[in-house]
Amino acid sequence: MSDFTSSFWPIFITVISLAGVFGCAWLLWITSKIKASSPNGDNTNGHVWDENLREMNNPLPRWWVWMFIITIVFSLFYFLAYPALGGYTGKLGWSQVGQYEQEMATANAKVAPIYAKFAAMPIEELATNKEAQAIGERLFMNNCALCHGSDAHGSKGFPNLTDHDWIHGGNAEKINETITNGRIGMMPPMAAAVGNEDDVKNLANYVLSLSSSKYDNARAALGKEKFAACAACHGQDGKGNQAVGALNLTDNIWLHGAGEEAIIKRINLGVANQMPAQSAKFSPEQIHVLTAYVWSLSNNASLQ
Amino acid sequence: MKSTTHPKVSTSASNAPSDTAVINLYAAAEKIYPRSTFGFFTKWRWVLIWLTQIVFYGVPWIEWGSRQALLFDLEAKRFYIFNLVLYPQDLIYLTAILIISALSLFLFTAIAGRLWCGYACPQTVYTEIFLWIEAKIEGDRAARMKLDGAGISRKKLVKKGTKHFVWIAFSLWTGFTFVGYFSPIRELSTAAANISLGPWETFWILFYGFATYGNAGFMREQVCKYMCPYARFQSAMFDDDTLVVTYDEARGEPRGSRSRKADLTSNNLGSCIDCSMCVQVCPTGIDIRKGLQYECIGCGACADVCDTVMDKMGYARGLIKYSTQAAIVNGWSHTQMLKRILRPRVMIYAAILILLLVTLLTSLWLRSPFKVDVIRDRGVMARLAEGGMLENVYRLQIMNATESTQHYQLQATGLDQLVIQSDVLDANHTVVVNAAESRGVPVRLQIPDGSMKSGSHTVTFEIKATESDAVVTEKSIFLVPR
Numbered sequence A: 001m002s003d004f005t006s007s008f009w010p011i012f013i014t015v016i017s018l019a020g021v022f023g024c025a026w027l028l029w030i031t032s033k034i035k036a037s038s039p040n041g042d043n044t045n046g047h048v049w050d051e052n053l054r055e056m057n058n059p060l061p062r063w064w065v066w067m068f069i070i071t072i073v074f075s076l077f078y079f080l081a082y083p084a085l086g087g088y089t090g091k092l093g094w095s096q097v098g099q100y101e102q103e104m105a106t107a108n109a110k111v112a113p114i115y116a117k118f119a120a121m122p123i124e125e126l127a128t129n130k131e132a133q134a135i136g137e138r139l140f141m142n143n144c145a146l147c148h149g150s151d152a153h154g155s156k157g158f159p160n161l162t163d164h165d166w167i168h169g170g171n172a173e174k175i176n177e178t179i180t181n182g183r184i185g186m187m188p189p190m191a192a193a194v195g196n197e198d199d200v201k202n203l204a205n206y207v208l209s210l211s212s213s214k215y216d217n218a219r220a221a222l223g224k225e226k227f228a229a230c231a232a233c234h235g236q237d238g239k240g241n242q243a244v245g246a247l248n249l250t251d252n253i254w255l256h257g258a259g260e261e262a263i264i265k266r267i268n269l270g271v272a273n274q275m276p277a278q279s280a281k282f283s284p285e286q287i288h289v290l291t292a293y294v295w296s297l298s299n300n301a302s303l304q
Numbered sequence B: 001m002k003s004t005t006h007p008k009v010s011t012s013a014s015n016a017p018s019d020t021a022v023i024n025l026y027a028a029a030e031k032i033y034p035r036s037t038f039g040f041f042t043k044w045r046w047v048l049i050w051l052t053q054i055v056f057y058g059v060p061w062i063e064w065g066s067r068q069a070l071l072f073d074l075e076a077k078r079f080y081i082f083n084l085v086l087y088p089q090d091l092i093y094l095t096a097i098l099i100i101s102a103l104s105l106f107l108f109t110a111i112a113g114r115l116w117c118g119y120a121c122p123q124t125v126y127t128e129i130f131l132w133i134e135a136k137i138e139g140d141r142a143a144r145m146k147l148d149g150a151g152i153s154r155k156k157l158v159k160k161g162t163k164h165f166v167w168i169a170f171s172l173w174t175g176f177t178f179v180g181y182f183s184p185i186r187e188l189s190t191a192a193a194n195i196s197l198g199p200w201e202t203f204w205i206l207f208y209g210f211a212t213y214g215n216a217g218f219m220r221e222q223v224c225k226y227m228c229p230y231a232r233f234q235s236a237m238f239d240d241d242t243l244v245v246t247y248d249e250a251r252g253e254p255r256g257s258r259s260r261k262a263d264l265t266s267n268n269l270g271s272c273i274d275c276s277m278c279v280q281v282c283p284t285g286i287d288i289r290k291g292l293q294y295e296c297i298g299c300g301a302c303a304d305v306c307d308t309v310m311d312k313m314g315y316a317r318g319l320i321k322y323s324t325q326a327a328i329v330n331g332w333s334h335t336q337m338l339k340r341i342l343r344p345r346v347m348i349y350a351a352i353l354i355l356l357l358v359t360l361l362t363s364l365w366l367r368s369p370f371k372v373d374v375i376r377d378r379g380v381m382a383r384l385a386e387g388g389m390l391e392n393v394y395r396l397q398i399m400n401a402t403e404s405t406q407h408y409q410l411q412a413t414g415l416d417q418l419v420i421q422s423d424v425l426d427a428n429h430t431v432v433v434n435a436a437e438s439r440g441v442p443v444r445l446q447i448p449d450g451s452m453k454s455g456s457h458t459v460t461f462e463i464k465a466t467e468s469d470a471v472v473t474e475k476s477i478f479l480v481p482r
Helices: A008-030 A062-081 A096-119 A130-143 A172-181 A197-210 A217-234 A260-269 A284-299 B040-061 B088-112 B115-120 B122-138 B141-149 B154-179 B185-193 B199-219 B221-227 B230-237 B277-281 B301-313 B325-330 B334-339 B344-365
Strands: A033-037 A044-049 A053-056 A183-187 A271-275 B020-024 B070-073 B078-081 B084-086 B244-247 B320-323 B370-376 B383-385 B389-400 B406-413 B419-421 B430-433 B438-448 B455-465 B471-480
Touching: A008 A062, A096 A284, A130 A284, A130 B438, A172 A284, A197 A217, A197 A260, B040 B070, B040 B115, B040 B122, B040 B154, B040 B185, B040 B301, B088 B115, B088 B230, B088 B344, B115 B122, B122 B141, B122 B154, B122 B199, B122 B221, B154 B185, B154 B199, B185 B199, B199 B221, B244 B325, B277 B301, B301 B320, B325 B334, B370 B455, B370 B471, B389 B406, B389 B430, B389 B455, B389 B471, B406 B419, B406 B438, B430 B438, B438 B471
Parallel strands: none
Antiparallel strands: A033 B020, A044 A053, A183 A271, B070 B078, B078 B084, B244 B320, B370 B389, B383 B389, B389 B438, B406 B430, B406 B455, B419 B438, B455 B471
C-alpha cells in the first residue's frame, strides 16, 4: 500500500496533519477573548498610519467561528474515512486504484451499448461502417499512433500496418490476437553460428540478394551456405514464418533498416522487439472495432 | 467606521485601567431589518433587477435552429453562443471578456463608486428580491421586527412557513435555470417533471438553490461585509472626484428634531431632523451621516428616503446625495462637479475599454469557422518511402466550428518538390469533417531524398474550407536526417 520505504514519512504526514488541525482549534480557542488596548477609549487600537488611518478592534462575526468549527470537525471525519494519515487506509477503503477502476467500469458501461451493436458484425462489414471506422480511427490515434505513426505506416522497428506484409498474419483473428496479447519478436545474435566477420558480410549479401536489393555477387555466393543457420526460422527460401514471427527477407520491406550495414548489425546483435498487450486497456468489443480499423488500412484503400 | 456591531466591552470594575478591556473576538451578527424605499435610485435598482433577471431566467429558453441558443456543453467541450461554436482553444475570448469586465468595473467605480454593488451584483439583486417577498408576507420593517420579537403563534408559523416556502421555491427555480445553461433546459424540465434528473444535475440544482437561499435569505450584508473583496479595495478605486452617496454635513449639522412648522434656521439647527430613516433603510445597517464607510454598497436607499423626508419638511432635496469629496469640500455646484468626471483616469480606462471591446468584436467577426492544429509525429522522426522519397508524418487536427458538415482541402508549401500524401484524403486532397466535430487527419509530406540539406525546414500547411473559402495556414517543421 504505502509508497514509502521507511516509516518516517507516514509518521511525518500524520503528525503535521493532526498538529495543523488541532493547532487551528487551539488558536480559535485562545483568541476568542483578548485584551484589547484602546488608549483613546474609541475602540481603536491606538496605532495611526499615514496621518489619520487607524485600526479598530472590531469582532469577527460568530457564524464565521462556526464555519471554522465545522471545518475542523469535517477534517477529523475526513482523516477517519480516507487514507489521509500516512499508512492508515481509512474506514471507507478508498484508494486511487479503486477509484480509477470504478471510473473505468462506469465509462465502459456507458460505451458498452455503442460497441454491443458492433460485436456481432464481421470485421469486413465493420471496415465499411462509417461510425465504426470513426471510432476505430480515434482508438488508433490515441493508443497506437505513438508507435505506428498517425498514418499507421510505422517506422524503424515499428511495423507498417498499411501494406500486405504481415509478420504474424494479417487476417482478422491474427490482428485481434496481436492487439489482445501483444507480440514478442526475438532474433538471437547469430554471429557465433555464422563464423567470422567476413562470413557475416557474405551472409548479409546473400540476404540482400533474396530481395531486389543491391548486393555483391561473389560475396552472396559465398554466403549462401551460411544461410542454413537462418533457415530454421526464416525458411529455406527466406520467406519467413508467420507462426514464429520470422520476417520475410525476400521483399523490400526492412523493419530494422535496409542495406548491408543494418543487416550485419542484426546478424551480430540479434534483435528483441515487443508489441505490448492491450487486453488490460480495452474490452474485447473495443478490440474488435480496432481490429476492423487496422484490417481496413491494408484491405480497403478503395474506401477512402 | 462601524456603528452597529460594537464589541461587548466588559471593563473589569476593580483595578484595570480604563483603556484596556477584555473583548470577545467573536460577536453575533445583529439582524438588520431594512425598511422598504421608494424613489429615483430604488426605481433604477428595480429596473436593473428586472433586466438582469429577465436575461438570466429567459435566455436558456431561447431556441436557435435545432438547439439551445446559449449552451455551455462541458462534457463535449463546446460552447454554443447563438451562431458561435467555441472550442477549448477559444479560451482567449474568455480572457478578453474577463479583462473587459474588470476594466468596466474600474471605469464605473472611478466615475460613480460601487454602481455594480448597488444595482447589478447578484448578492444585492437576490437580497432585494428576497426582501420584497419577505415584506409582502410579513410586512415592512416594524411589522417584521414585531413578528420576530413575538412568541410562537399559529400566525407566526404560517407567515414564516409561507415565506420560506416561497424563498425555497424561488431558489430551486434559480438553481434549475443555472443548470439549464449547461444541460439543455427543455430536456432538463422534462426530467425534473418526471423526477429522473441525473445525480450531477440534481446536485447542482440543489447546491445553487441552497446558495441562493442562504445568501439572499440569511447572509445578506454579511457577504458584502466579510466575504466580498470588493469592499476592501474600494479605497484604491475611489478618488476625490468619484461620485459617492454622501451626507452633506455642512448643511445637515447640527441635527435635531423639530416641529414641521418650525423655521429651518430657528434653534440653530441644520437640515437633518435626525429621523434615522437613512439608518432604517440601509441594507448593510450603517449610518451614512458618519461619512463614507467600506460597508456602503452605494445603493442610494438613504438618498431616496431622505429626499421624501425633506419633501415632507418642505426643505430642499439632496441632504444625502451622490456627490464627490472634492465637491463637498469646495462647495462646487452640480455642473462644476460633473466637469471633473472626464479626468485622465476615467479617459484612460474608457480608451482601453473601447479598444479592447473593438478588438474582441473584430476578432470574433473575423474568426475562422474552423481551426487546425498541426502536430508532427514524434515517434517517427523521418523515414524513407518508396521511390526514394524522404517523408515526415503530421497529424492535422481539424476542428469544424460550424454546425454543418464541411470539406477541407489541404495544401503544403515551403520546400521544393514537396508532395502531400495521405490514405484518408481523396484525389483533391479533401477531407470531410462533421458538424461541430474535430478530426485528426494523418498526412505525409515527402521530398526526394537528398534534395535538402539535413536539419529542420519550415513547411506551411494551407487548409481551405471549400464551402466558405475560409483559409487557415499553419506552420510546422520538416526534418531531414543526417
